[in-house]
Amino acid sequence: MTKPQILPRLIVSEPDRASAYYRDFLGAEEVFRALGDDGRPTVVEHLLGATSFRVSPAVPAWGWLSPDDLGGSPVLLEIEVDDPDETGARMTDNGAETVVPIENRPYGKRSGRIRDPFGHLWIVTGEPR
Template sequence: MTQLQVLPRLIVSDPDRASAYYRDVLGAEEVFRAAGDDGRPTVVELLLGGSPFRVSPAVPAWGWASPNDLGGSPVLLEINVENPDEVGARMTAHGAEVVVTIENRPYGKRSGRVRDPFGHLWIVTGELR
């Protein structure tokens, strides 16, 4: 049987800008890029830790809408990091918005929620401090 893998694809208004944000802010590595006839990327694959994900442009004709087009995102992306305060601060310094403050939680983690500049929601979590 072939190995099964879920590969999230984040729909964004500008894949180049999103790819740069995820590389610069979260330390993702770009591993693949395909461009359309106009030279704009149709898909950019990134690797964040050991987790691959992709970004693609919003294409209304295909039903591909960004969270900003829809008025929000029903999906939470959770990243477990060594220093959630540092990662959250870096995200907001580059245009993200704090939705839930990063702080110690009663369930034994330090976490909070951040909306990136493209409308995607991230739970940034790590060990208690």
């Protein structure tokens, strides 16, 4: 038996656009894509460092709802990077919104919270300046 692993799946209204955003502004590498009969992606898998995550379209009939469908995201995704300020700026310069500014925190990290253009919340964190 292989070791269990968690593969987060981000439900979005526009999987192609979301995949491009995560690739271009977070540095994720697309490693797998499955298309439905309509040519739209049903799942796009990304590798970000040693972590995989997937993006899929919202399908309300299956209970797959995007943060917009739910009125916000109930999940925080944390990404640890070398330069949180640069990553946060890249995200917000390209459609994301700052929820909590990136700054040095009393617990020894530099972090803040960003809502990406698809409604998912990211804690962007790294070493303090």
